[in-house]
Amino acid sequence: MSDTDGKKTLGLRGGPRSGNVKQSFSHGRTKNVVVETKRKRVVVPKPSGSKPGAGGGTQGGDPSKRPAGISDAELERRMKALSLAKAREADEAVQRAADEKARDEERQRRRDEIEAKEREEREREEALKAKVEEEQREKREAEERKAATAKKAAAPAAPEAKPADPAEAQAAAERGGLKPARKPDRERTDDKRDAKTAKGGERDNRRSGKLTLNQALAGGEGGRQRSMAAMKRKQERQRQKAMGGHAEREKVVRDVQLPEAIVVSELANRMAERSADVVKALMQNGMMVTQNQVIDADTAELIIEEFGHRVVRVSESDVEQVIEATEDRADDLKPRPPVITIMGHVDHGKTSLLDAIRKTKVVAGEAGGITQHIGAYQVTADNGATLTFLDTPGHAAFTSMRSRGAQVTDIVVLVVAADDAVMPQTIEAINHAKAAKVPMIVAINKIDRPAANPDKVRTDLLQQEIIVEKLSGDVQDVEVSALTGHGLDTLLEAIALQAEILELKANPDRAAQGAVIEAQLDVGRGPVATVLVQHGTLRQGDIFVVGEQWGKVRAMENDQGARVKEAGPSVPVEVLGLNGTPEAGDVLNVVETEAQAREIAEYRHQQSKNKRAAAGAATSLEQLMQKAKDDQTVSEMPIVVKADVQGSAEAIVQAMEKIGNDEVRVRVLHSGVGAITESDIGLAEASGAPVFGFNVRANATARNTANQKGVEIRYYSVIYDLVDDVKAAASGLLSNEIRENFIGYAEIREVFKVSGVGKVAGCLVTEGVARRSAGVRLLRDNVVIHEGTLKTLKRFKDEVAEVQSGQECGMAFENYDDVRPKDVIEIFTREEVERSL
Structure with missing residues (x-):
C-alpha cells in the first residue's frame, strides 16, 4: 500500500460520524434530529520502535526514524502544546458544566419567583373579591332594613290588610282579570340575578380559571363597577335619606386674596373650587383660557364674586408681610x-x-x-x-x-x-x-x-x-x-x-432674625454666610429668606469651627444651605414654609431687576444725547472682578468707581464671589477686559481658555496692590498733556512784498529766540489773530534755523499774509507730558 493510499484510509477513519439526537421541548413535544460529529485528529507520539511512516518518535529516539525536518526541540515544543491543549479542553469542560449548573439554578429561581408572584396575585384578587362581595352584602342588608322600615311606617294606614302569599295574590289577580303589580327595577334585577345564580346560568359570578383585577372589580353585568369612594358616598346618601331626608351642605364663603395678576389654577385653589369649574365660568364670560394662564385682578374679582366668595385685594409687596417683625413682650425678653x-x-x-x-x-x-x-x-x-x-x-x-x-x-x-x-x-x-x-x-x-x-x-x-x-x-x-x-x-x-x-x-423664643456679616462661595460647602443672630433662635432645619436668596439651614458652625444645632441672640455662626450667595448686610428672616421663602426671594429678585433696568435705561431725549456724548468723550477701562467673599468684592467695586476723571473711568463689567470660571473669561474676551482675582484662582478650564484667547488674569491678596495697578492701567488711557513753552517774541517793524513769496515781515527779536521749527502766533493789540507755522525765516538773504534776541530777521507765515507793522509775533514750542490719575 502506498503513502497516498494510507493517507486516504486515515482520512476515511477520521471522517464525520452520523447519529440521532432526541430533542425535548415544552408541553411534552419531542423531535429526532440527525447530527454528524467529526472526530478530532490527535497526534500522539509513538515509541521509539514505531514505524517511520507513522510520524512518531520520542525525544531520545533515533533521528533517522523521526519525520524529516523535526528536531528534538521542535518535538518537545509540540508535546508541550499538545498537553496544554488537553488541559485547556478539560478546564473548558469543567467551566461549561459549572455554567450549565448556574443557568439551571437561575431558571429554577425565576420559576419560583413567578410562582410566588402568581400566588400573591391570586391571594390579592381573592381578598379584593371578598371585600366587594362583603360590601354588596351590606348594601343588600341596608336595602332590606330600609324596606322593612317603610313597611312598618305603612302598616297603620291599612290595619285590615293581611300579609298574603305572593303566589295567592298573583292567582287572585289573574282570576280578577288584573295584572300583577310591577316590581321596582332594582328588585327585578336582584330577582333575575338570584334566579340565574340558582340555575347556574351563564352569568354565574363563580371564578373560572384565573381571576384578574378587572374581573374582581367588574359589576354583575360584566361592566365597570363604581369606585369605593362612590359606593361610600352612595351609602351615606341612603343613610341620610333613611334618617329623614338629605340636607344640602352649606357653602363655605372664603376671603380670597387677590394680587394684580393670578394663575387660574391658583385662583381655583384659593377659592377651594375645581379648576374645571373656574375655567367654565371664564368661558361663559367670553374668556377662552386654560388653567395655566394668567388673568388680571378685575376678571378674577368677577369670578370670585360669581362663586360667592369675598375679594381681598393685595399687592405684590404683601408677600413680605409674613416676615413683619412683631413687638416682643417685656416678659419674653431675656x-x-x-x-x-x-x-x-x-x-x-x-x-x-x-x-x-x-x-x-x-x-x-x-x-x-x-x-x-x-x-x-x-x-x-x-x-x-x-x-x-x-x-x-x-x-x-x-x-x-x-x-x-x-x-x-x-x-x-x-x-x-x-x-x-x-x-x-x-x-x-x-x-x-x-x-x-x-x-x-x-x-x-x-x-x-x-x-x-x-x-x-x-x-x-x-x-x-x-x-x-x-x-x-x-x-x-x-x-x-x-x-x-x-x-x-x-x-x-x-x-x-x-x-x-x-x-x-432679646426674645430667644421666636422666629430668628439676623444680619449677614459676610458671605462667600466655598468650593466644598457651597454658599456660606456669616450671620449674627439678633432676635430669636436659629436652629438647624429652619427655612429662611435672606435678601434675594433663600435656603434651609443644613448646618451651622461657630467661630471655633465646631458644628452647633442652634444659635441664640448675639451669637455669630456660619450658615450652610443657601441657594445662592447673599449680599453682605442683608437681613435673614426665618419663615414657616419653603414656598413662602421662595416667593419672597423671587419677588425681591424681580424688584432688584426692575430697579437695575430703570437705572440703566435713558428715559428722555436729553439723557440719550448726554449718554451718547459721554460715550464719545470718556474712555472706559473694562475689568472683571472675582473675590473670595462678598464684602471684598463690594469694597473693590467701590474703589474702582472712585478711579478716573472726566476722560477715563473704570467700568466693572462683572463682580462676583468664587473661583474664576470659563464664563468670566468669555465675558472678558468679548469686552477686551482683564480679569482680577482677589484671593481666588482660575480653574483649569478657565486657565486654558484664557491662554487660548489671550485674556490676562491677575491675582491679588492685598487690595492696595490691586487699586494701584488699576490706576496705572487707567492712566495709560489718558491722552498726553500738551504743554507750551514760550521761547521768544518778535516785533514787526516793516512789511515787504517779495515776488514768489508774498508778504514778508521785517522783525526785531525783542525777547528770547526765534526758531524756524517752532510754532508762532500773530498778536495785534494783545489779541491772537493767527496761529500757525513759519514758511520762511531769513537773516539778511540767508535762510537760518534760529535768530537770537536783539537781531533783525525776515518772517513769512504759512498760508497767511495779513501782517501789519507793530504786530507782535509770539514764538513757542510744544511738548507732550504723560498724565496719571
Whole structure:
C-alpha cells in the first residue's frame, strides 16, 4: 500500500460520524434530529520502535526514524502544546458544566419567583373579591332594613290588610282579570340575578380559571363597577335619606386674596373650587383660557364674586408681610451678650488687640497683615460674661463694611494708636458710630512704644467732639497694649459696665432674625454666610429668606469651627444651605414654609431687576444725547472682578468707581464671589477686559481658555496692590498733556512784498529766540489773530534755523499774509507730558 493510499484510509477513519439526537421541548413535544460529529485528529507520539511512516518518535529516539525536518526541540515544543491543549479542553469542560449548573439554578429561581408572584396575585384578587362581595352584602342588608322600615311606617294606614302569599295574590289577580303589580327595577334585577345564580346560568359570578383585577372589580353585568369612594358616598346618601331626608351642605364663603395678576389654577385653589369649574365660568364670560394662564385682578374679582366668595385685594409687596417683625413682650425678653465692634485706622492694632483678648493669632493669617474681611468671634471674660466681637477692616476701601458693622453693634471700641493719634479712617469710624447712635469706648493702643503720647490722642479727639472721661467727658478711655497685654482687663471691665448700662435683652423664643456679616462661595460647602443672630433662635432645619436668596439651614458652625444645632441672640455662626450667595448686610428672616421663602426671594429678585433696568435705561431725549456724548468723550477701562467673599468684592467695586476723571473711568463689567470660571473669561474676551482675582484662582478650564484667547488674569491678596495697578492701567488711557513753552517774541517793524513769496515781515527779536521749527502766533493789540507755522525765516538773504534776541530777521507765515507793522509775533514750542490719575 502506498503513502497516498494510507493517507486516504486515515482520512476515511477520521471522517464525520452520523447519529440521532432526541430533542425535548415544552408541553411534552419531542423531535429526532440527525447530527454528524467529526472526530478530532490527535497526534500522539509513538515509541521509539514505531514505524517511520507513522510520524512518531520520542525525544531520545533515533533521528533517522523521526519525520524529516523535526528536531528534538521542535518535538518537545509540540508535546508541550499538545498537553496544554488537553488541559485547556478539560478546564473548558469543567467551566461549561459549572455554567450549565448556574443557568439551571437561575431558571429554577425565576420559576419560583413567578410562582410566588402568581400566588400573591391570586391571594390579592381573592381578598379584593371578598371585600366587594362583603360590601354588596351590606348594601343588600341596608336595602332590606330600609324596606322593612317603610313597611312598618305603612302598616297603620291599612290595619285590615293581611300579609298574603305572593303566589295567592298573583292567582287572585289573574282570576280578577288584573295584572300583577310591577316590581321596582332594582328588585327585578336582584330577582333575575338570584334566579340565574340558582340555575347556574351563564352569568354565574363563580371564578373560572384565573381571576384578574378587572374581573374582581367588574359589576354583575360584566361592566365597570363604581369606585369605593362612590359606593361610600352612595351609602351615606341612603343613610341620610333613611334618617329623614338629605340636607344640602352649606357653602363655605372664603376671603380670597387677590394680587394684580393670578394663575387660574391658583385662583381655583384659593377659592377651594375645581379648576374645571373656574375655567367654565371664564368661558361663559367670553374668556377662552386654560388653567395655566394668567388673568388680571378685575376678571378674577368677577369670578370670585360669581362663586360667592369675598375679594381681598393685595399687592405684590404683601408677600413680605409674613416676615413683619412683631413687638416682643417685656416678659419674653431675656439678657443677651453685647455685640462689640472694633473700629479704627489701618495698622492701629485692632486685630492684634482682639488677638490679645482671644489669646489667638488671627493677624498671622491676614494677607499683608491687614484685615480684609469682617470677623465675628465670641469671647468669655474672666467674670464669665460672654462678649461677641466684630473685627472690621480699617482701610478706606472698606467704608461700607465698617458701616454695616456699626449697624448691628451695641458698643464701638475705637482703637487709636498712641504714637499716631487720630487719622482719616479714625474720623470715618467716629462718624459711623455717631450715625448709628452707638456708645463708644476709646482704646488708646501701643502705649508701650517710646513715642506714645496718650494725651495727644485725647486732645485730637476733642476736635471730633469726643470728650473722654479723663477730660471730664462721658466717653470711657482705656490705655492698652496689645503686645504686652497691659490694660486688657480694664478694657473688658469697661465693656461689661457699658453693656450693663444698656440692659441688652432679646426674645430667644421666636422666629430668628439676623444680619449677614459676610458671605462667600466655598468650593466644598457651597454658599456660606456669616450671620449674627439678633432676635430669636436659629436652629438647624429652619427655612429662611435672606435678601434675594433663600435656603434651609443644613448646618451651622461657630467661630471655633465646631458644628452647633442652634444659635441664640448675639451669637455669630456660619450658615450652610443657601441657594445662592447673599449680599453682605442683608437681613435673614426665618419663615414657616419653603414656598413662602421662595416667593419672597423671587419677588425681591424681580424688584432688584426692575430697579437695575430703570437705572440703566435713558428715559428722555436729553439723557440719550448726554449718554451718547459721554460715550464719545470718556474712555472706559473694562475689568472683571472675582473675590473670595462678598464684602471684598463690594469694597473693590467701590474703589474702582472712585478711579478716573472726566476722560477715563473704570467700568466693572462683572463682580462676583468664587473661583474664576470659563464664563468670566468669555465675558472678558468679548469686552477686551482683564480679569482680577482677589484671593481666588482660575480653574483649569478657565486657565486654558484664557491662554487660548489671550485674556490676562491677575491675582491679588492685598487690595492696595490691586487699586494701584488699576490706576496705572487707567492712566495709560489718558491722552498726553500738551504743554507750551514760550521761547521768544518778535516785533514787526516793516512789511515787504517779495515776488514768489508774498508778504514778508521785517522783525526785531525783542525777547528770547526765534526758531524756524517752532510754532508762532500773530498778536495785534494783545489779541491772537493767527496761529500757525513759519514758511520762511531769513537773516539778511540767508535762510537760518534760529535768530537770537536783539537781531533783525525776515518772517513769512504759512498760508497767511495779513501782517501789519507793530504786530507782535509770539514764538513757542510744544511738548507732550504723560498724565496719571
